[in-house]
Amino acid sequence: MAGNSGKQGQSVTGRALALLGAFDITHPRLTxxxxxxxxxxxxxxxxxLAAELEAWRALDRDDDGYYRIGLRLWEAxxxxxxxxxxxxxxxxxxxxxxxxxxxxxHLAVRDGFDALYVEKLSxxxxxxxxxxxxxxxxxxxxxxxxxxxxxAEEAFIKAYCxxxxxxxxxxxxxxxxxxxxxxxxxxxxxxxxxxEEMTLGSCSVAVPVPSEQGAPAISLGxxxxxxRADLPKLVPTLRNAANAIARRLTETADDPAPGFLxxxxxxxxxxxx
Amino acid sequence: MAGNSGKQGQSVTGRALALLGAFDITHPRLTxxxxxxxxxxxxxxxxxLAAELEAWRALDRDDDGYYRIGLRLWEAxxxxxxxxxxxxxxxxxxxxxxxxxxxxxHLAVRDGFDALYVEKLSxxxxxxxxxxxxxxxxxxxxxxxxxxxxxAEEAFIKAYCxxxxxxxxxxxxxxxxxxxxxxxxxxxxxxxxxxEEMTLGSCSVAVPVPSEQGAPAISLGxxxxxxRADLPKLVPTLRNAANAIARRLTETADDPAPGFLxxxxxxxxxxxx
DNA sequence: TAGTCAGCTTCCATTGAGCGGAAGCACGCT
DNA sequence: AGCGTGCTTCCGCTCAATGGAAGCTGACTA
Numbered sequence: 001m002a003g004n005s006g007k008q009g010q011s012v013t014g015r016a017l018a019l020l021g022a023f024d025i026t027h028p029r030l031t032x033x034x035x036x037x038x039x040x041x042x043x044x045x046x047x048x049l050a051a052e053l054e055a056w057r058a059l060d061r062d063d064d065g066y067y068r069i070g071l072r073l074w075e076a077x078x079x080x081x082x083x084x085x086x087x088x089x090x091x092x093x094x095x096x097x098x099x100x101x102x103x104x105x106h107l108a109v110r111d112g113f114d115a116l117y118v119e120k121l122s123x124x125x126x127x128x129x130x131x132x133x134x135x136x137x138x139x140x141x142x143x144x145x146x147x148x149x150x151x152a153e154e155a156f157i158k159a160y161c162x163x164x165x166x167x168x169x170x171x172x173x174x175x176x177x178x179x180x181x182x183x184x185x186x187x188x189x190x191x192x193x194x195x196e197e198m199t200l201g202s203c204s205v206a207v208p209v210p211s212e213q214g215a216p217a218i219s220l221g222x223x224x225x226x227x228r229a230d231l232p233k234l235v236p237t238l239r240n241a242a243n244a245i246a247r248r249l250t251e252t253a254d255d256p257a258p259g260f261l262x263x264x265x266x267x268x269x270x271x272x273x
Numbered sequence: 274m275a276g277n278s279g280k281q282g283q284s285v286t287g288r289a290l291a292l293l294g295a296f297d298i299t300h301p302r303l304t305x306x307x308x309x310x311x312x313x314x315x316x317x318x319x320x321x322l323a324a325e326l327e328a329w330r331a332l333d334r335d336d337d338g339y340y341r342i343g344l345r346l347w348e349a350x351x352x353x354x355x356x357x358x359x360x361x362x363x364x365x366x367x368x369x370x371x372x373x374x375x376x377x378x379h380l381a382v383r384d385g386f387d388a389l390y391v392e393k394l395s396x397x398x399x400x401x402x403x404x405x406x407x408x409x410x411x412x413x414x415x416x417x418x419x420x421x422x423x424x425a426e427e428a429f430i431k432a433y434c435x436x437x438x439x440x441x442x443x444x445x446x447x448x449x450x451x452x453x454x455x456x457x458x459x460x461x462x463x464x465x466x467x468x469e470e471m472t473l474g475s476c477s478v479a480v481p482v483p484s485e486q487g488a489p490a491i492s493l494g495x496x497x498x499x500x501r502a503d504l505p506k507l508v509p510t511l512r513n514a515a516n517a518i519a520r521r522l523t524e525t526a527d528d529p530a531p532g533f534l535x536x537x538x539x540x541x542x543x544x545x546x
Numbered sequence: 547t548a549g550t551c552a553g554c555t556t557c558c559a560t561t562g563a564g565c566g567g568a569a570g571c572a573c574g575c576t
Numbered sequence: 577a578g579c580g581t582g583c584t585t586c587c588g589c590t591c592a593a594t595g596g597a598a599g600c601t602g603a604c605t606a
Contacts, residue, residue: 002275002592003565011592012285012564013325020349021329028352033582044566047584052286056294060353063487069353071384076293077350078407079301080333080342088405095396099372111344123368132361134351214336275563276594284563285593306553317595320555
């Protein structure tokens with residue numbers, strides 16, 4: 001970089017992004033020193049860059065000196081298609097499912113080898129589970145994950161199974177062969193099931209959201225307390241919702257701006273403070 | 274900057290952020306040229322920086338060449354306190370409200386002179402309205418906005434009223450004096466009301482979420498079709514939810530990581546693809 | 547088939563923005 | 577008073593960033 005840097009070949013942008021990447025769900029607030037350590041940057045450099053990110057509100061700083069992800073970055077992130085299109089379209093259907101069941105409703109997409117949770121609805125009566133919006137969980141131990149995996153290309157399934165398969169409970173399917181068989185069953189059956197494979201005490205069903213060739217893979221699932229025995233009865237409802245979401249997605253495939261707001265009234269610029 | 278730049282005194286970080294800032298809800302996808310124009314940067318510079326942002330998945334690029342906000346930026350943004358704490362805590366209470374009413378439920382914070390929508394629940398039976406998560410709307414024409422404004426410091430209210438007050442419908446309160454009176458009433462009454470002030474056909478009630486001195490101001494509201502005449506009847510329910518949210522917020526004030534996930538199992542790094 | 551244009555990609559000589567060690571602060575703890 | 581930890585500021589050195597220009601691609605036209 002410009003200047004007398006230790007490591008050559010790193011870009012300023014890369015460093016700034018490393019700062020953002022230093023945050024995760026277990027570290028949502030960091031001091032300057034922690035930030036520097038986690039991003040592997042000198043303190044002075046971290047200080048300078050963090051100040052610039054703070055000025056834009058990509059980071060915010062608490063009174064007690066802790067850095068956090070800033071409001072403006074949150075706003076920018078919401079413009080990602082998973083949120084501004086997928087979530088927006090799926091939410092009402094997810095609400096209907098929630099109303100009908102009062103259980104945890106999950107919407108996930110496949111990203112790399114993870115199931116990435118795009119939306120989660122849950123009320124006070126739902127089983128508490130670890131999923132959160134933006135969380136990544138493995139595909140072999142979750143309902144939405146298995147629905148995604150079972151409907152992926154053959155080569156992808158093979159690649160997935162060749163990686164280590166972490167075990168979370170004694171019910172997790174962590175053996176290659178069993179997983180492959182389970183996935184075949186899942187694909188034939190048309191929906192995925194889990195029974196205490198991620199968390200003891202909770203079970204789930206999930207279905208793939210049909211998508212065109214090339215579009216990201218999506219799935220929709222329900223997680224309930226394991227005493228509920230009638231889970232498969234929910235599958236038709238779930239499938240209807242998934243199909244409806246798929247339909248709305250293709251219908252609106254080339255609306256640039258989501259929703260009905262094309263020419264907004266003269267609102268503020270979004271640069272408040 | 275380093276190099277033969279046209280404008281001096283601009284930082285690389287600033288330029289990268291300008292690229293992110295070029296996106297908004299009416300422009301969620303941009304070609305390279307549009308991006309360059311909107312960020313006011315030379316094409317070659319834009320190209321280079323956009324490629325770096327894309328490598329980190331702060332931006333994603335469609336097959337057709339359009340840039341969009343990337344998955345990773347979305348993930349990072351979700352770590353902002355409004356999402357990882359406020360939304361997480363408020364959601365179940367909002368679900369309860371939704372179940373009870375099946376109407377649009379809004380959670381907003383005050384940011385600058387805007388009401389910033391942090392969460393919105395709506396089903397198929399709710400009135401369609403323009404609010405969206407991450408949207409900013411004026412405070413004098415929305416329910417949650419008036420609830421925020423009426424409970425702000427005197428000086429802030431004065432400052433707000435001295436700015437132009439855009440009118441959206443013929444019912445919008447766009448006159449200084451009337452607005453001040455309305456806000457006084459709102460504060461005394463303890464809840465805000467709007468009747469077709471933002472959108473014809475929809476009305477709302479909203480209450481402030483009590484917060485400690487220094488903490489960001491929050492409000493909670495319901496928007497219904499204007500034929501529903503029993504709106505004020507919903508206020509007690511709304512107030513209970515708001516108080517419950519406030520209680521949970523103070524109770525968990527110094528949990529660094531939200532939720533129950535402190536030491537996660539060995540999940541993937543979130544850098545999939 | 548050649549010609550034009552708009553938008554994207556690559557190249558590379560030039561130079562000031564970025565660098566980070568070091569010194570200076572501001573705490574809290576003993 | 578003395579120490580330790582963490583934050584902030586300073587500043588001379590240098591190479592990463594810059595962007596005009598040339599090349600490329602594909603769509604449309606004549």
